[in-house]
Amino acid sequence: MAEYEITTAGIRDMARFLEWADDEQWNPGKLDHLPFHAADPRGFFLGRLGGEPVASVSAVRYGTDFGFIGFYIARPPVRGQGYGIQAWRAAMKHLDGRNVGLDGVIDQQDNYRKSGFRTAWTHVRYAGVPGGEEPAGDITVVDAGSVPFDRLASYDRRFFPARRDAFLSLWVGVPGHTALVALRDGELSGFGVVRPAESGARVGPLYAASDDIALALLNGLSTAQEGAPVALDVPDVNTAAVRLMERLELEPTFECARMYTSDAPDIDLAGIFAATTIELG
Numbered sequence: 001m002a003e004y005e006i007t008t009a010g011i012r013d014m015a016r017f018l019e020w021a022d023d024e025q026w027n028p029g030k031l032d033h034l035p036f037h038a039a040d041p042r043g044f045f046l047g048r049l050g051g052e053p054v055a056s057v058s059a060v061r062y063g064t065d066f067g068f069i070g071f072y073i074a075r076p077p078v079r080g081q082g083y084g085i086q087a088w089r090a091a092m093k094h095l096d097g098r099n100v101g102l103d104g105v106i107d108q109q110d111n112y113r114k115s116g117f118r119t120a121w122t123h124v125r126y127a128g129v130p131g132g133e134e135p136a137g138d139i140t141v142v143d144a145g146s147v148p149f150d151r152l153a154s155y156d157r158r159f160f161p162a163r164r165d166a167f168l169s170l171w172v173g174v175p176g177h178t179a180l181v182a183l184r185d186g187e188l189s190g191f192g193v194v195r196p197a198e199s200g201a202r203v204g205p206l207y208a209a210s211d212d213i214a215l216a217l218l219n220g221l222s223t224a225q226e227g228a229p230v231a232l233d234v235p236d237v238n239t240a241a242v243r244l245m246e247r248l249e250l251e252p253t254f255e256c257a258r259m260y261t262s263d264a265p266d267i268d269l270a271g272i273f274a275a276t277t278i279e280l281g
Helices: 011-023 031-039 083-094 108-116 149-158 165-170 212-224 239-247
Strands: 002-009 044-049 051-063 068-075 097-104 118-128 140-143 178-184 187-196 201-207 228-235 252-262 270-274
Touching: 002 083, 002 118, 011 031, 011 051, 031 051, 031 165, 031 270, 044 083, 068 178, 083 097, 083 178, 083 201, 097 108, 108 118, 108 252, 140 212, 149 165, 149 187, 149 201, 149 228, 178 212, 187 212, 212 239, 212 270, 228 252, 239 270
Parallel strands: 068 097, 201 228
Antiparallel strands: 002 044, 044 051, 051 068, 097 252, 118 228, 118 252, 140 178, 178 187, 187 201, 201 270, 228 270
């Protein structure tokens, strides 16, 4: 019987994670492995059967008390044989003692509940080319690089349960990523990133103090894609964000449940118009 082992995945291995995620129709960003790996270099696990990669999972640690599970995939030929769950257990051990979050696809949510996860809200993926609605004229949208990084990281912290500076510095700086901020009356009032994906482009995060600021940012991010379709993972509990997607005639194409092992973190959910990623939170 072939030996099965679970090892920490290096950055080269993570290119395979993206390929497998694309096979699952998750449409990852083309260069996601670079900032993802920086978030927690020991937080990615690869299961090999007889030396052949067959299962993946990520378990990224943030700060001292939060973690996030993603990339939970067993390749079709080995599903139902226990290799995926062994990788899952290794990932959860890596996050022992933390509140753990994940975005669970519909057919796995019951299994996650059995592992102690509870649904907090649903992310609905809206996709398409945003309609040509114009935002208010008192909003200035500029390159995120014009804002000191510490200020940008502190702003991100309003919407995420822990600092993630290593990830964020690459997320805004990887070639092909466009990062914008919105200023109103000189105050930082919104932040968004768009990145090329296997199909179209993905927007995330999209943070904004109001729907008109979110609109201004989304227009700028969409323009950077030169008319290519974009996709955003929108928390359904943010009704202003859902209404904006509907006004812009974007179509719901996919959904997954944001789940936690403990209480949902205390973050500015009303300001999240799109999650950063469904893989790392």
